[in-house]
Amino acid sequence: MRTRRSGATRTATVALALGATLAVTAACTADDPAPDRPTVSANPRCDARLDAAFSAWARAGFSGAVAISTGDRFECLAGYGAADDATGARNTADTVYSIGSVTKAFTATAILKLVEDGKLSLDDPVGKLVPAIVGPVATATVRQVLLHTSGLGGSIGADDQPLDRAGAIAAINKLELVFPPGKGNAYSNAGYTLLAAIIDTVSGMPYRDYTRTRVLTLPGGTVTGGFWSGRPPAAGPRAAGYLDDGRPGHTGDFAGPYWTTEGNGSLAMTARELATWARALFRGTLVAPESARLAAAPGYPAGDGRSYTLGGWVAFDARVYGKPVVAIAGGGGDVGHNAAVGWIPERDQVIVMSSNRSVLTAEKLLAATVPSLVSGDPLPTPSAPAGGGDPAALTGGYRLDTGGSYEVTVADNRPRISASGADAVGALFPPRGRFSAGDLREHERRVLSMLAGKTREGREERKAVEAEHGPISTVAAAGTIVAEGEMRTYVTLTTRDGPRLGWYAVDEHSNIGAVELPTDPPALALVPVGTHRYRPDDPTGTGPDVTLDFAGGTVTVSGPAGTATAARKP
Template identity: 65%
Template structure:
């Protein structure tokens, strides 16, 4: 779960004429996106995008479309009526609840947390509501896995144990725990449960309730998309029995993209909050560099210097549900774009990353290029060893040519950093992961304790390489226990706090497509993945990267 950092806004070119309003029947295919826009989205659908798109201008929908399968087992298709877990986009709703209570003078943004919730006695109790909204409270760490049963009292106890990464107001660190804390503030100040207040007030618009919760009540109504994880297995369908305080406030909501687009415009156009608070949800309030700033609305604002037009964005996903959701607001056009996906091959964020440059300038929407080659990878199936010791395994599961990395050198060969990521950044992230699993922080000690409770005593930790996935660095580690060895990955923030973890997990792999005789590249139609080409010889393979070539010899 995260803010929108790596991608920008989807701006629709002129020429879209067919519109619907909130009262029109939902679209079920790309045909509701006319002309060049529909043709382009059709192409991305054929390239692997599975999900829905909603685009509105001045409150009228230019596009409501679904692509791909919502549930492989039942054959249900994605439509504009399909419900997705919106993950960290939930934070914008929690922020709106807090700002609503401030409008009603039931709290001040400069109130200290411990004053509003006396049960909060840990270091973060001295932070202000404003600082928690902006991720500048210093609170670090997590209070539990997404589907870990956690009561309100247990959540408060966990928050009280968390350390501060820095004095409140002096730096920023993205925090799920901080938004759970804000949900607790909403309860304490409103006199209602967080879920009741969210459903009755924050989700309410013009007599309608938009969405609901993915797990528990009040549930988001409508057919649900089943998410599919990296290994192809389905994610949970929303049947977790709770209690839900591990995600309440920071990632628990669910809705359709149509509902998300409708709510987003209402937020930014003054239908939900006072004029002062409405202005604050889109205004930069804490500069985080590179033309970006946090807003009091729990989002990120990009200034005009980044892509030529200012906009506000939020993104969520990457958790065990298997959904990815993005919503952006472009004030100059009075336009909202909401995109949701339920498969990792081409997520909502990846789609926007690939199309953003052309869309912001008004150029034709780019489409994925088709693979050029016809080489048969079956003859190359086997295991290959680098001179440095790591191995690359070529296989064809489900007739999809795949290359898997085993060993830090093999991971480095297949997943070199690109864009804003660097080798130095990878190494720094690996150092933070080592420090975490060495127990150098309270969160690290608690993580070790949790691992040992599940797997037995830890006898060693070895870094197994770092990749970029879903816009974040993930460092793989091999953890040796008394009776077994387990591979997993950790994503940490700049202060060493856990932002994501999966253990156990399969080793990192790339699905390949041919681009010439005996030459393959990652199956990544957006062009945002690893910049590598794999070439096959009779007894070896060559990995070509911007830094040069690496050769691995066949061993089996």
């Protein structure tokens, strides 16, 4: 199986859902005894209004933890849902989650500490600091790598691909630059692996030892987390992660070596620890005040009021949310976890959410609550679905006149519809939000061009697929959707072993960010909104904007671009 679902999620994409202020009055904090009132849940350390709202979102599918602090006091430390279905353990603010690409903020902090210590300069060429780096990126500066402007793009392997330090450097040396250093922007996991190699070399300590002692350990000796796989591990009970199809994710027992994710996605910690660490960073107790300023200050404009920072974060100016905000998020990989962090400088406020299910991730929950968090209004809560007819009557296949088809299945009285064929996929998953129909078409073009072997990475991908499944005779587009903040183009590869459906996510330079081959057709869970009408089970309102009407042996999918009607197969 070709699987490269990186836990180092693209920060610029996911951070769009972050950065909201949270205007609440704490009724109960971690420092104060609970007042004489009944608690509304098992979370007495969370303000009652916040807890009531988060509890409603938990009933809609959110499973994870929340940590919110203003100043040096927590006004919410809470867990929702199951941390592990097998054991029945519950999520708490002290449950450990993989933090994915939030790891980049820690790697950037290590670099800033080395600058403070006079071990390197932000304008040093990386080849000077690590002589083993002799590839095209050698002339790029540390500053450019931090800001994703080095010309490197993509990753150097799947998260669970065993790769040692020498292998990582060799892989980085082979990467072609997508533009000359400093002449563009390309989000790069490989770049942050390069920064880990710089830390390893310049500090005179192994990367993990330096990270543990100088970055994870706060003044006073508090250790905030560790690594998801390998040593030193994050201490505490771990949440099991659950992938899109409900399967358990990687549990952190990967034997390593770990250099595909070192520096870009290997850390893990609790929501409480992540919030504590973020405040120590921005308040200048973990690093010098100048470094704290650099960690939060705009460094490279990414458009729409956003900028990358030298601290690995995304800075939002006041035009976006009404106040300056700094945010980062990560996850969506094979672990099944998601973490999101927002820092509100004017309020000395940190908001952390972690989740262990894709039904309603931390990022999605923040996206749904951003307007209310900014305005200080009560948090929105999902509405209960209306009553419907008999879901079992919907089961079966439906075919469009244009050739595509839908398949409806029902489990636990909950219908689910999958789409096969570009026409069926396009109707069920119309573009929404910042992605236009043109964006989806362009993404499909890049994927097909890559798989035709027109890029070096594409030729390597074809070689890897053919080594497993035999020669590829045809590549056919099977639809493009937006999922987990990224565009994914489904393709059918005809090989010696027969047709294989898979999807690819590539960046604007055609670098592969994620791939799953083989995979199942894209699907949506449905909830009733009438006797015969259904909508996606999407309480945040961020998914496909479609309605499905089942009547007379047909299903009509209605969306912003029109309708498509499929007849039940005989």
